[in-house]
Amino acid sequence: MDGPARQRSLWQHNLAVVLDEVRAATPTSRARISQHTGLTRATVSALVDALVRARLVDEVGPAPRGGAGRPATGLVLSPSGPAGLGLEINVDYLAAAVVDLTGQVRHLEVRQVDQRGRAPAEVLADVADLAAGARRVAGLPLAGARLAVPGLVDAPGLVRLAPNLGWRDLDVLGPLTAAPDWPDLPVGIDNEANLAALGELATAGRERSFLYVSGEVGVGAGIVLDGALLRGTHGWSGEIGHVTVAADGPVCRCGARGCLEQYAGQEAILRAAGVPAGEALPADLAVRRLAELAGADDPAAIGALSAAGRALGIVAAGVLNVLDLDAVVLGGSFAPLAGWLTGHVEREVAGRVLTAAWSPVCVRACSLGTRAAVVGAAGAVVREVLAAPSAWIDGG
Amino acid sequence: MDGPARQRSLWQHNLAVVLDEVRAATPTSRARISQHTGLTRATVSALVDALVRARLVDEVGPAPRGGAGRPATGLVLSPSGPAGLGLEINVDYLAAAVVDLTGQVRHLEVRQVDQRGRAPAEVLADVADLAAGARRVAGLPLAGARLAVPGLVDAPGLVRLAPNLGWRDLDVLGPLTAAPDWPDLPVGIDNEANLAALGELATAGRERSFLYVSGEVGVGAGIVLDGALLRGTHGWSGEIGHVTVAADGPVCRCGARGCLEQYAGQEAILRAAGVPAGEALPADLAVRRLAELAGADDPAAIGALSAAGRALGIVAAGVLNVLDLDAVVLGGSFAPLAGWLTGHVEREVAGRVLTAAWSPVCVRACSLGTRAAVVGAAGAVVREVLAAPSAWIDGG
DNA sequence: GCTATTTGTTAATCGGTTGAACTTATTGTG
DNA sequence: CACAATAAGTTCAACCGATTAACAAATAGC
Numbered sequence A, B: 001m002d003g004p005a006r007q008r009s010l011w012q013h014n015l016a017v018v019l020d021e022v023r024a025a026t027p028t029s030r031a032r033i034s035q036h037t038g039l040t041r042a043t044v045s046a047l048v049d050a051l052v053r054a055r056l057v058d059e060v061g062p063a064p065r066g067g068a069g070r071p072a073t074g075l076v077l078s079p080s081g082p083a084g085l086g087l088e089i090n091v092d093y094l095a096a097a098v099v100d101l102t103g104q105v106r107h108l109e110v111r112q113v114d115q116r117g118r119a120p121a122e123v124l125a126d127v128a129d130l131a132a133g134a135r136r137v138a139g140l141p142l143a144g145a146r147l148a149v150p151g152l153v154d155a156p157g158l159v160r161l162a163p164n165l166g167w168r169d170l171d172v173l174g175p176l177t178a179a180p181d182w183p184d185l186p187v188g189i190d191n192e193a194n195l196a197a198l199g200e201l202a203t204a205g206r207e208r209s210f211l212y213v214s215g216e217v218g219v220g221a222g223i224v225l226d227g228a229l230l231r232g233t234h235g236w237s238g239e240i241g242h243v244t245v246a247a248d249g250p251v252c253r254c255g256a257r258g259c260l261e262q263y264a265g266q267e268a269i270l271r272a273a274g275v276p277a278g279e280a281l282p283a284d285l286a287v288r289r290l291a292e293l294a295g296a297d298d299p300a301a302i303g304a305l306s307a308a309g310r311a312l313g314i315v316a317a318g319v320l321n322v323l324d325l326d327a328v329v330l331g332g333s334f335a336p337l338a339g340w341l342t343g344h345v346e347r348e349v350a351g352r353v354l355t356a357a358w359s360p361v362c363v364r365a366c367s368l369g370t371r372a373a374v375v376g377a378a379g380a381v382v383r384e385v386l387a388a389p390s391a392w393i394d395g396g
Numbered sequence C: 001g002c003t004a005t006t007t008g009t010t011a012a013t014c015g016g017t018t019g020a021a022c023t024t025a026t027t028g029t030g
Numbered sequence D: 001c002a003c004a005a006t007a008a009g010t011t012c013a014a015c016c017g018a019t020t021a022a023c024a025a026a027t028a029g030c
Helices: A007-024 A030-037 A041-053 A121-139 A171-177 A192-204 A267-274 A284-297 A299-323 A336-350 A369-387 B005-025 B030-037 B041-053 B120-138 B172-178 B192-204 B266-273 B283-295 B299-321 B338-352 B369-387
Strands: A057-060 A076-077 A083-089 A096-098 A105-111 A144-151 A151-155 A160-164 A168-169 A187-191 A210-215 A219-225 A327-332 A364-365 B059-060 B074-077 B083-089 B094-099 B105-111 B141-151 B152-154 B158-162 B167-171 B187-191 B210-215 B221-224 B326-333 B362-365
Touching: A007 A030, A007 A041, A007 A076, A007 A284, A007 A369, A007 B005, A030 A041, A041 B005, A083 A121, A096 A121, A096 A369, A096 B221, A105 A121, A105 A299, A105 A369, A121 A144, A121 A171, A121 B074, A121 B221, A144 A369, A151 A187, A151 A299, A160 A369, A168 B369, A171 A187, A171 B120, A187 A192, A187 A369, A187 B221, A192 A219, A192 B210, A192 B362, A210 A299, A219 A299, A219 A336, A267 A336, A267 B369, A284 A299, A299 A336, A299 B221, A299 B299, A327 A336, A336 A364, B005 B030, B005 B041, B005 B158, B005 B369, B030 B041, B083 B120, B083 B369, B094 B120, B094 B369, B105 B120, B105 B152, B105 B369, B120 B172, B120 B283, B141 B192, B141 B369, B152 B187, B167 B172, B172 B187, B187 B192, B187 B369, B192 B221, B192 B326, B192 B369, B210 B299, B221 B299, B266 B299, B283 B299, B299 B326, B326 B338, B326 B369
Parallel strands: A083 A144, A144 A187, A210 A327, A327 A364, B083 B141, B141 B187, B210 B326, B326 B362
Antiparallel strands: A057 A076, A083 A096, A096 A105, A151 A160, A160 A168, A210 A219, B059 B074, B083 B094, B094 B105, B152 B158, B158 B167, B210 B221
């Protein structure tokens, strides 16, 4: 029960409905929106006019249409409307992306920097610099920014635990917005896997419910149910890396035994495959090397990936049994390895998910590749603009 | 994006807001609602009047209050307003309950009947008879009915799989509403654990996010996140009984290996404890016998419960890691055994849930005992009335 | 050029909230 | 006991946004 509704709420809600209609059926027209939503043409006209004035929607030339009658003026989301800025801090790179209202990626920059051992303030200064660059280059008005971090995030802007960065109970948003380069923008922070899942939701289109499994140094997950991200009570959902695979398995650095991370974490896979990792070789190169070995039918690599795939499948099956989702999406460093993983995941899922008989589960690699989190972060900002357009119109 | 909002939607929404205010702060007054919601006293008056006319809210005598000024007329949810009828089919009993708007259980009847081997039509005729009796005895207007079934339920009114009843792809709502005794009421059907979780939510009060684990012949679960039930894409969430505990464990009747049900299902526990079960002894008596043995420190019973508790804890920890919930509630036949289970569950959860350090997880028995599902089913109907009161007002 | 058809706009009306004045019922005070 | 002070609830004009119906604009077909 979220507060009372005033007259204004009505208008704000319908504004969002109309805007969503433009997004869903591009290009469309006032008349089509009216038919499709049930709102009067008069009402739709008034709302569309407000959206056009606010530069969220553009009127384009009339689409050629058979039959008689005055041609409709086309309506599309404005590619020059307020865009979203996505930022990402990961163990061995920093990234920034700008996504416009239509969902197009308008700018993408990745800087390979190993964060291990660097002072957080230094890292955040780099991020601010990336942000400033992105704003300059993209040449679009930015609605806001979202920062993806590989760890547990707590409101407002605290990183509770990012083991692979060595961060703990660290205020991130304060130093970031205080940096000299920082372009003055409202900024939020979220878990990397959550944002990647949102990115997948925006691009994959059809699927509305899935488990996005992100393989980085650890293993995280984002859960999308009926088109909405499940954040959990504190925003700490998706800690799939520490779900138990074997009660008496190897000890994990979290202190428990037999966590998924000990079977499908980057370190575990690389060790089992006999690929040198850690200090010796940057993570992305090690993963590429592993894919090469697997491609050449190296038995150790194949074995390592099959063990990881089975463990992933067992845990994914558990999540699907509990949450009844439609698909499992392999992302992060699992994406380039998906060819050797999906089969094993599929087998475990098919054998262990009770409802698989009525509704088969789709297992596939993510469609945005390894940049899902940054792009998803930018997309999350756009998503908010589209969900509450009245905030971007003078006089709310 | 759920459709456009007309002027009427505004009124309907605010009606629900006002009604919820009455529910939350009983007894309250028009003035307090106005202050608390931000709506004008004039608006609140109009809405309250509609609720009073519809018999959802009663005006009660003015509450004595210190200080000057005209005394407020108290407002409470009407105990004679539309009530909910809950029905339950389980393996060894049938049950009916009536819960009024205030949440009071006004009627409860349990019939010990073993359903195994009975024809579904016969069982449903009994349920219709229970419903008719409940309506007669309770003497309240009924808003609707909800039927709890131990299995997978599919819209509209199909039981996909209820292994312990031996039902599969069976239409339940058709025969039920066609029964001669059936009191003509809108009726829904839902999983037993889901409804029990809703019952727990309504009574436990404070907790807004928890995993409700229901031990019956199988093991099911209902998930409540931020006060809302998570149903999954098809409504098949909570199949916790078939989450893997050990990948190479004993074969389950679902075909997979090492399912939770093989460790914490009634059969498994009773077998390990050396208590005769199945045909020999009705389930509820067997559970009582087990509790007696455990109370007398019988080593086999204690061992069986500790093994079950550990398995439950491992699976619950997995769910908590993935979904970030606040509590684990043990229900169904786990409730009377909770004394011997919670400790083990707590230990596994504390050791395996990554965020337990920041936000400790509460493990406890359910507060409604073994009747949670029927009462929860009735409460679910009430919940819907409270959420959309306009449907109960002439001219919606 | 005329009609049929569809799009988009304009002006009057309706439904529901707001804000301010007003009535009602009580406490406190001289 | 009369009278101010205070708070609850009601009444009514004003306002805001959606609806309704009429109207202007732009095209196809004849």
